[in-house]
Every structure is written in structure tokens, then in C-alpha cells.
Amino acid sequence: MKIVIIDYGAGNIQSIIFGFKRLGYEPVLSSNADEIQLADKVIFPGVGEAGSAMKKLRESGLDKIIPSLKQPVLGICLGMQLMCNGSEEGDTKGLGVFNVNVVRFNNEVKVPQIGWNQVSHPEAPFFNGVKNNEYMYLVHSYYAPLCENTIATADYGRKYSVALQKGNFYGVQFHPEKSSIAGERLLKNFLNL
Numbered sequence: 001m002k003i004v005i006i007d008y009g010a011g012n013i014q015s016i017i018f019g020f021k022r023l024g025y026e027p028v029l030s031s032n033a034d035e036i037q038l039a040d041k042v043i044f045p046g047v048g049e050a051g052s053a054m055k056k057l058r059e060s061g062l063d064k065i066i067p068s069l070k071q072p073v074l075g076i077c078l079g080m081q082l083m084c085n086g087s088e089e090g091d092t093k094g095l096g097v098f099n100v101n102v103v104r105f106n107n108e109v110k111v112p113q114i115g116w117n118q119v120s121h122p123e124a125p126f127f128n129g130v131k132n133n134e135y136m137y138l139v140h141s142y143y144a145p146l147c148e149n150t151i152a153t154a155d156y157g158r159k160y161s162v163a164l165q166k167g168n169f170y171g172v173q174f175h176p177e178k179s180s181i182a183g184e185r186l187l188k189n190f191l192n193l
């Protein structure tokens, strides 16, 4: 199985590479449109600020490629946020896969949220084998509100989307590659799609 991790210079992807290596796979890092389109599974990572990450995507033309992909695509953290309609962070227009706008946590909670939080996913097949309310690891200041594409939620001052799905597109706000056995199970579920 060919797993391609999209390389657009937005963040440290070493832990994602190691996450798949632990499962026995050799993911390939690529910014090449053909190579991404031919992959069996595509990972869209992202760490940092939405506006500058989106600018890099646009400069490489990947903003057009990603929403047109037909195989399973998994956006992680900022990757998931960029797959939404837009983000309040840097007033950024997103890829428009998920029908929701990412907003900032308000000042009632400590920002960023750093650490483990429970993920509720009562009926999502994508979470098969992961206990409901299992803990996953997160680092973020912006979040996707609940919407028609929500498949899992967490609570941080309010309930919000920690996983989204629309057709072949999946997004998780938490870091499965840093979330121990439960995160590993989720990566396996993605590879089994």
C-alpha cells in the first residue's frame, strides 16, 4: 500500500512517519501532484498558523489537488482545519471540503488546549476498536464547531468537532500519531478503508 504524506512545508511530520513505520509501512513524503493522486492513502498534516500554511498550499497548487482526490484522505490537526470552509485564524479561506468555519476558543478556557481530552464517537465506524470517550492528544487554539460532517466530539468549554468526515475525506483535530494505542488503532482503521 502506498501512503503519501503531503509535503508543503507546514510543520514537523517526523512523528507521523514514525507512526506508520510502527505499523510496518513506509510512507512517502511528496509535494508532487501525480504521486499524491496515485497514492492509496493520503495524509494531509499541518502544524502552525492557518494563513501561512494555506499560502504555501496555494503556491504549490496543492489547494486544487487535495479537494479533488478520490482515495481516502486524512487531515491531521491544522490539515483538518484547512479542509474546512475557512478559519478565523489569519482570516483564511480553506479548501471547502467540510462545511464549517474554524473559530478560536474564547477566553473562558486556557488557550491553546494542550494535552489529552476525551473523544466521544458513539456511532462512527471510523473509530471501530477505539473505546468511546477514549483520550487523544491535542494542541490547538482554534476548533471546528459541530456541523453536518462531525463524526466525533470533545468538550473544551463547549462541545466541538474533533473528527469530521465527508465521503473519502476524513479529518481529526487530535494527533493520532501521538495518541498511544487508541491513536494507532485509528491510523490502522484509516489504512483499512
Ligand SMILES: NC(=O)CC[C@H](N)C(=O)O
Pocket: 046, 047, 048, 049, 050, 077, 078, 089, 112, 139, 140, 141, 142, 143
Ligand atoms: N498545533 C497547531 O499547529 C495548531 C493549529 C492551529 N493554529 C490552532 O491553533 O488550532
